[in-house]
Amino acid sequence: MPTKKIVIGSDHGGFALKTHLVKFLWEKGIKVLDVGPECSESCDYPIYARKVAEHVRLSGLGILICGTGLGMSMAANRFRGVRAAVCTNEYLARMARAHNNANILCLGERVLGFGLAEGVVDAFLNTKFEGDRHLRRINLIEDITE
Numbered sequence: 001m002p003t004k005k006i007v008i009g010s011d012h013g014g015f016a017l018k019t020h021l022v023k024f025l026w027e028k029g030i031k032v033l034d035v036g037p038e039c040s041e042s043c044d045y046p047i048y049a050r051k052v053a054e055h056v057r058l059s060g061l062g063i064l065i066c067g068t069g070l071g072m073s074m075a076a077n078r079f080r081g082v083r084a085a086v087c088t089n090e091y092l093a094r095m096a097r098a099h100n101n102a103n104i105l106c107l108g109e110r111v112l113g114f115g116l117a118e119g120v121v122d123a124f125l126n127t128k129f130e131g132d133r134h135l136r137r138i139n140l141i142e143d144i145t146e
């Protein structure tokens with residue numbers, strides 16, 4: 001389990017799952033920084049993607065939740081050093097960490113039940129990057145500037 005704070009954010013479409021996961025993580029003794037929003041009023045997901053990405057791009061892990069996870073991942077991946085992955089099951093979450101060194105997990109509240117989302121979060125947080133050939137490939141992604 002990570003010792004560093006997990007940074008979490010959502011839009012209105014992910015607010016209920018964010019609230020659930022903040023409690024889920026605190027109950028496990030994991031420190032959480034919730035960058036908002038504070039209520040389920042309609043809002044724009046890129047604003048919260050930016051807040052989480054700016055925390056995570058240098059170190060640590062984050063979670064972004066919207067209706068599908070898609071908008072959040074598109075926005076977060078615009079930040080250099082961010083590797084955001086939409087994961088809909090535990091296998092994807094493990095691979096996102098082990099092979100892609102993903103540092104932001106994107107979830108869709110309208111896609112996942114809360115129980116499955118907990119499993120996906122656990123898989124993401126408990127898997128380490130394998131490095132080696134995967135590091136070479138990630139560095140090649142970082143080289144892409146077009």
Ligand code: RB5
Nearest residue numbers: 013066067068070071072
């Ligand atoms: C909001 O209705 C919805 O579009 C948003 O939460 C997200 O799913 C976008 O990718």
